[in-house]
Each structure stands twice: as structure tokens, then as C-alpha cells.
Amino acid sequence: MSAAGKARRMNRDLDVLVFERSPHTSYSACGIPYHVAGYVDDPRDMQVRTPESFRERYGIDARVAHEVVSIDVHDRRVSVKRFESGKTWTEPWDQLLVATGAGPVVPDVPGADAAGVHAISTLQSGIVLRRAVDEERPRRAVLVGAGYVGLEMAEAMLERGIDTTVVEMNDQVMATLDAGMAGRVEEAMREAGATLHLGEAVEGIEVEGGKARAVRTADRTLDADLVVFGVGMRPRTAIARDADIPLGDRGAVRVDERLRSRVDGVWAAGDCAESYNLVTRRYENVALATVANKHGVVAGTNIAGGYARFPGVVGTAITRFRDLEIARTGLGEAAARALGYEVAVATIESTTRLDYYPGAEAIAVEVVGERSTGRLLGGQIVGGAGAGKRIDVLAAALHAGATLADVVDMDLAYAPPFSPVWDPVQIASRVALKDV
């Protein structure tokens, strides 16, 4: 929808037609865990714009509950199915944007399709989960996967008074965090009352009367009235692959800087498209709202005949578990080593405000640099209120190709209610610099 809006604003003569399978356009999927938790009661609050408002304000013909079932790139048309009537027809196009998003990975284990088993993708799936919590009053939830979704859902379930167990295949939560930082998150989760089983893969869901009743791992069987899968997202690109639109290694549509696919007249944006990573200098697939929104503006500009580029991502993400803020950008130590970098790395503990100022919270910052050049490679932050968004300084520094020394030199904002004199990201950079 971001591309559609941008294209129409660029060129009022353009006919813009949007097909969306779900009942909603332009919603904030990131808000789903907070809807389940009860922080955001009305799901309409998570809708940025309805199809009607797109029609009225922008003259965009956005049709929900319509599925594009195939793409023909030679004759330039798509086959569309309307759910309500079951009717199917073809629509021609001059320029096609594939913005099919990503869907949750559901492990291929017995019982995964039982009632009471959820996976989060669309706003609709979030509404269904919230309703299940409200109406079925589950007593025990098992969350499979301890990534962003698992963490946010664990908070939601605990908030709703549900006994919460998280099962994670890896030996730690949050696979992209380095182990020390992940340990801080695990501690907070356990303190909040969640049970964690790390290093355990789920082997199946036990079902009774069509409904999930337990989750089975190699080591144990966990009673569950409610199961939520949060084991990753995968681009929804079967339709593109079937149309011979080339995909990358991760199954996302290959695009260039202007978000052109390898097929003339076909563009891709959002969770289903690749993004260039400015730190690793490789293409990857990032399923985040920020990237999708930027993609949309770039694709929309280009589709309308303008010129725009998407330079790339640096791998920034943030979340929260209750009062603990968790953020990352660029490469962690393990990821950097896995890519063959020799690293200069430091993890420091500091405070979010000057230590004597009321409300100062603990913050841990890890900074990773390239040992030979001092170039900043990434950072991770875990800490109290005010900790997380500090990652943006490191993200900005990564965009600039800055060194650790450049970060130390930065004129960052200080006053006792906001920071120690040296911002924690600078303290970490100073320490890491000793290994350069």
C-alpha cells in the first residue's frame, strides 16, 4: 500500500489496482502481541488505513479478500480470485508489484494443524489469537520459538495470567544476539515467570478431540491449551517462482537497488523481496515493517516513472520484554566471526542516565569492530527504559561506514537525566578500540 500510495501521488493519471488476500490493508502486524496482551484493545487501532480510505483519499482501487492466484509475465496479466463469490478472472498490467509478504514457518510435525495451534501472520490471525485467549481462557500456553514473536508473545501470555513455557531449538533465545546478551534476556524471562526449555526441538503436538493438549519434545511432554509457533518467517513467493520470477537463496524475489525484479516490468517490495545489507555486502531477506515501508516508497516512485534507489539495510531490530529493551544492528560477534571477520569486541555495563540520577537503569552494550581496520561492524544492547533506541546511533554509524574511533568522537547528547557523560555506545566503542 505504501508503493500504491506513492505511485499515485507521483502520477495522478496512473490506474492503481491492489489485490489483498486478507480482509485488511495497511495494518501494523507488529502490534499483534500487544493486542493479545491487552495493551491495545481495539484491533482497528492497528489499521493505518482502510481500503475505503485508500479509494477516497488516493483514488486507489484496493480490493481485500481477493487473491492473485497466478502471474503471467509474458502476456502481462494476473489471475484473480474473489473469495466472496469464488469468481476468477484476469487483470492486465503494465507494471506489476509483487508485495506478497512473508508467512510464518509452521514446522512439519504431527498435530501442527490442530485447533488451539496458532501462528502469527496477518492482523486477522492476531484477532483470532486474541479471541481465543479471551474466550477459551487457556491456562497453559507453550510458545515454540524464542525469537521476536516468542518473546513478545511470552510477555502477552504472562500479562494475561497464563502459565507460559517457551521451547527453543537453539541453546539460547534470540538467535541473532550473542550468547551473553541473550543470557540477560533469558534471566528476565525466567524472573517474569516464564519457563524456558532451550536446546529442545518440538517433535509433535498431542491432540485430543481435534484440539491441541500438549507439546512433545525429545525430553518431555508439556501440557498446553494453547500453542503459538514463532519459529521464523518465510517470504510468500510461490506465486512468483511459478511465474519464473527469479528468487534468491532465501526464497525472496531478487531485486536490484531500484527494486526491479529480474523480469522486465515486475517489481518486488517488502517481506517477499531481497534487501542489500550494507555491512555484509550481501543480499538477504528482511521481514520488517521499516524496510517494507522504505521499499514501498522506492518501488512506488519507480513504478510511477520516477527514480529512486533503496541503498540497503544494516540489520537493525528492536523489541522489548516487559521493561527490558533489546536491540541489535549490523553483525554480532558470532555472526561476524562466521563471516570470517577478525573482530575487536567489547561488552560493557553502564547506566541509561547518569548513575546518580533517579531512574538510571542498567544497560549492557556490545560493540563489534573489524580488528584490522577498526571499522564498526555492529552492536547489541540489552537494558532498561531508554536503552534500546541508542542502537540507532550505531545504525547511523554503520550507514556512514564509520570506525569505532568515529563513534567515540561523536558529539552525542548528554545531560544527567539522559545519559552518562560518555554514552554507553561510546564507552563500549572505546573499550573495543583497544583491540584494534
Place this chain on the structure above:
Amino acid sequence: MSAAGKARRMNRDLDVLVFERSPHTSYSACGIPYHVAGYVDDPRDMQVRTPESFRERYGIDARVAHEVVSIDVHDRRVSVKRFESGKTWTEPWDQLLVATGAGPVVPDVPGADAAGVHAISTLQSGIVLRRAVDEERPRRAVLVGAGYVGLEMAEAMLERGIDTTVVEMNDQVMATLDAGMAGRVEEAMREAGATLHLGEAVEGIEVEGGKARAVRTADRTLDADLVVFGVGMRPRTAIARDADIPLGDRGAVRVDERLRSRVDGVWAAGDCAESYNLVTRRYENVALATVANKHGVVAGTNIAGGYARFPGVVGTAITRFRDLEIARTGLGEAAARALGYEVAVATIESTTRLDYYPGAEAIAVEVVGERSTGRLLGGQIVGGAGAGKRIDVLAAALHAGATLADVVDMDLAYAPPFSPVWDPVQIASRVALKDV
């Protein structure tokens, strides 16, 4: 002290002797308003390190209540006076660091030296003011000047239940903020119960029995039991000037990137020294703890025989009035125009969190770019909790010489509890970009 510590750590054979006029070393002067407010009760909390700890931990001979009364750059010695005994003698040096700081400007008006009139500089001056508030229980305070000190002291006085009036010569508070942003601060101050008289210069203090009893402006006489001057800081460089160490326009010691003065073997750091501004490409005098700390590390490294450079500042500062956070970096619109720039400028209103997320606060962001090139020149932020430190992204961008478009492209952290999908600094940059 930061230079002393760094030099000793670099070179353990170095004899490091420090003379400090006040009774304290290494304290957090920025905390004084919060001590007066009562948020920080024990002034010892504001002391980072005592002279004793410098001696024990670093082997630095730090002598408080000692004043260097003159510098001889030819014979390389200083004359020192010990307050306790009144004794004066000379000490030789190989390398001399001038770190005499800055002092508050006290307007030359009748009554400025009366009892009950305060100006904040050292920790000691803050302790004296706090004691005056505690013991004399003033009912009416008049604060002269509405910059950082005036703002923070206004919060402190209101917090202590004192009737608070602020008199400011300019037509707005916070001279470095553009008028629209300053207006938001004025509104918050008035809402909190402060009386503001803008565009009024103070002509004198009325004194009764040696004690201030009112402040007189051209327009009115304001009863006052307590008067605090906060009309700016001035480098304390008379001693350097008398020793023929060259000063810049603002009276600060001229230094190069290594913090060498123009006299061989003499260095300067902190509030008494100049800093290069990377945005304006001019030298200026910045009296901020962050800059002073960075200066100290650079000067200390160089004095010990190492090599370090201080690349410069971009003009970042932050403060708070109650719940309102106020930050700036680089040039505001007025400052940019005054320097001859044609500007692309935008001020936007957004929220600190996604609008539907509980606790989302209003935030206003102004971004200024150079119209011909799109280069970012600066930004200003006024908003609720979580607003202020976003200035660091713009500061980092200024260090990198980034354009408005670069800011829009940045991969900044987003999740509903932290930010709208486009961070407010990016929203402002997008709007400003339309004028490039």
C-alpha cells in the same frame, strides 16, 4: 582530571601535578540543578572521584584549594597559592595543560553582588544554593536568563514550592532554539506555573540590609528572596591571556586538533578551550561536559607522548523541563540563515511510540538542510519521554556529512513501544527533502 588520568595511564613514569582552586575534583556540574531540586540529595553523589582516589588509584598529585595565579611560558613554571596557608611558590613544568574551565557571566548591574544572588559554576556554588533554599526557605525566586541553567533552575525552584519568575532579554527562551520550538518550551514552563517575562533586560537588583529583595527590569520590579543568574558562561582565561597564550574571538584558548595552544608545550582542554565545529567549519567555545571529557582524553594522550586528535563538535545539547525533553544539534533555521545558507527546513509533529501504543507522547522535530545540496545542517527536538535522545541520530549524521536523503534511508530501530514505523527524525527529513 580526565587529561591527568589519561596521561598517567599512557605513561606511568610521568609526574602529574594538578592544581584546583575549588574544594572538589571531577564533579558533575550538570547535576547541580537536580541537587537544588532535591532529586539528588547528597552532593557527594555528584563527585566522580576525590583527590584522594586520584592519588591512590592513579598516582596523580591533585591539590584542591590551590590556585595557579600566573603562568610563565618562557621559564616554564607556574606560581601557585595555597588557600589554607596563604603560601605562594613556583612549580616547574615540561608540559602545561590549561583547564581552567568557564565561569558564569554576572551582568554588571547594581546589586549583583548582594546576598541572595547566585550564579552557578562549581559544585561548591551549587551546594551553597541548595543550602540557601533549604535554610532560608525563599518564597519568591527570580531567575535571570532562560537558557539551560534558567530552565533547569526553574524546574528546581517549582519543585521546591517556590514562586518562580524567569526574566529573559531575548524574545524567547533557549536562544539556540528556533522560535517555534522555543514556544513549546515556554508553554510547558507557563503550564508548570512559572511566570515568564521575555524581551526584558535586568537593570538592577534592589537590596535591603545587604540582601536582594527585588529584581528591576525596564518594565517592572519583581519581588525576590532569591535571584539566580543564568545568562551564559565565559571561559576563565585571564591567566592564559596574561601569559600571552593566544585566545580566540570568544576568549577561549586557541587550539589545534591535538589541543595544542599556540605556545609550545602548552595545551588547553575543556570549557576554556576552543572546539572546531564540523558543521559551520569554524572554531567556537563549547562549555559542555561531553566535550570537556573528550578534550581531556585527547590532551592527556598527546601530553604523554601519544597521538590523538579531537575532530570537532557538531553542536549537540539536551535538557529537560519536567517531562518535556529538549535537544538540538548542528544549526537551527535561524542560525543557518544567519550564516548565509539557503535552507530546506521542515517541522513535523509525531509520536515517540507508535500512535496507538500506550505511552506514546507528542514529539516535534525540526530538520534543517542545505537547499542546494541536501546536506543535513541540523535539527531540534521538543517532546515527551523518549524524544530527546533521538537527536543523536542527527548528530551522527552530521559527523558523517550525511544528506537529508541519507537520514531517510537509515535503517533505524522500530517496534510499537519505541517509535512510529518511520522515526520522527526521518519523517521530518522526508518533508524537508521536498524543498531541496
